[in-house]
Amino acid sequence: MVTGNQILAYGLIGVAGTLLLKKASNAYYLDATFLERIALTHNVDHYKFAYKSKNAPKTMPILSKAFLKTPDNQKGEFTPIFNDDEGYIHFSIKNYGRTVSGALAQLQPGVEGIRISKPRKHFKEDVPLDKFKxxxxxxxxxxxxxxxxxxxxxxxxxxxxxxxxxxxxxxxxxxxxxxxxxxxxxxxxxxxxxxxxxxxxxxxxxxxxxxxxxxxxxxxxxxxxxxxxxxxxxxxxxxxxxxxxxxxxxxxxxxxxxxxxxxxxxxxxxxxxxx
CATH class of the missing domain: 3.40.50.80 (Nucleotide-binding domain of ferredoxin-NADP reductase (FNR) module)
Known part of the structure; x- marks a missing residue:
């Protein structure tokens, strides 16, 4: 039979686990500044961001991907398109008029509350640039x-x-x-x-x-x-x-x-x- 103390203990463990997961999730994201949006086509825009933290990656690795969160907590995962513009993050994003792409299309450069995750690899193995014919x-x-x-x-x-x-x-x-x-x-x-x-x-x-x-x-x-x-x-x-x-x-x-x-x-x- 489960006692009241056991139920309380399980509840405290659950709360602690949730807080730890939330803390880990927050550590995964870094604050970023939205700098620029340029229309590429009628429904695709080029976005330029910069991490605020001095400990942030200087460049995004080739074939990496990162999550982006808007101030209203819309989230999407995108692939950076340049890795040679040190200190900046570039995404090209199609506007579907909803979720994260729709939210981004409404933002003005300089807005606070953008968060971008640290990059992670698209593929398990490293893909060389000079090996294939x-x-x-x-x-x-x-x-x-x-x-x-x-x-x-x-x-x-x-x-x-x-x-x-x-x-x-x-x-x-x-x-x-x-x-x-x-x-x-x-x-x-x-x-x-x-x-x-x-x-x-x-x-x-x-x-x-x-x-x-x-x-x-x-x-x-x-x-x-x-x-x-x-x-x-x-x-x-x-x-x-x-x-x-x-x-x-x-x-x-x-x-x-x-x-x-x-x-x-x-x-x-x-x-x-x-x-």
Whole structure:
């Protein structure tokens, strides 16, 4: 039989445990300042933050992720897109008009109460920047953001032999984020970077870079054409990021491997999926 004293003891233990968890959670987050918001498309914004603490990380590691809390305690997890702007944190976030993205869209620079967690790795193993001979990046919409950091870091590593092909799907050309920056990278690293656009809507026939795949969503036939080599090759890796249905079509999910890449002969350990 449980006595009153035992019930009280269990209750005190529960309260103590809750307080410890709350304290640990608070220690995981650091106060941050919201500095800037720039519109990238009609529904994607670029946000710039800075940690307030002197003990905060100076940079966000490549392929890391962090939680962000708004003053009204809306929370979301995002991948920083730059790691070379010391002292600052950059996110590109699609505004869905609700939860954390909707709350962020209403904030003004300088507002107090933003908290950002310490970064943690997307993948258990470290992903090298200079080991693979070929990397395919497959993204849709704002799904380019997590791929962007790896692509830039890899290209800037001058001794890296890695060639990169970005296959980037969007509804229209107006939904492409970092269009100018992509064009600049294509010129600067013309021997190492190839960009393939896939657009659902039609474009002017004179716009050559958009005429290869228009009026269609990304599908297995396009992937078969663009990923014609590398299946089964450990020196070839594929990174995938986008909406759940998009990722499912391309590679399954982080919890089960499948989709077009599996059908095309790519091994599970060749593929990195963001989630």
């Amino acid at each position: 070929q990397v395919y990046l497959i993204g849709a919409g704002v799904g380019l953001a997590p791929l962007w950091g790896y692509m830039n870091a890899c290209l800037k590593k001058s001794e890296s032999p890695t060639k990169i092909k970005l296959i980037y799907a969007n509804h229209s050309k107006d939904d492409i984020i970092f269009k100018k920056e992509l064009d600049d990278l294509k010129i600067k690293y013309s021997d190492r970077l190839e960009v393939v656009h896939v657009l659902k809507t039609q474009v002017d026939g004179k716009e050559g870079e958009f005429t290869k795949y228009v009026g269609s969503r990304l599908n297995k036939e396009i992937l078969k054409c663009e990923l014609s080599t590398g299946a089964g090759d450990d020196d070839v890796k594929v990174f995938v990021c986008g909406p759940k249905k998009f990722v499912s079509m391309v590679s399954g999910s982080p919890w089960w491997y499948g989709g077009s890449l599996k059908d095309l002969g790519f091994k599970k350990d060749q593929v990195y999926m963001f989630h």
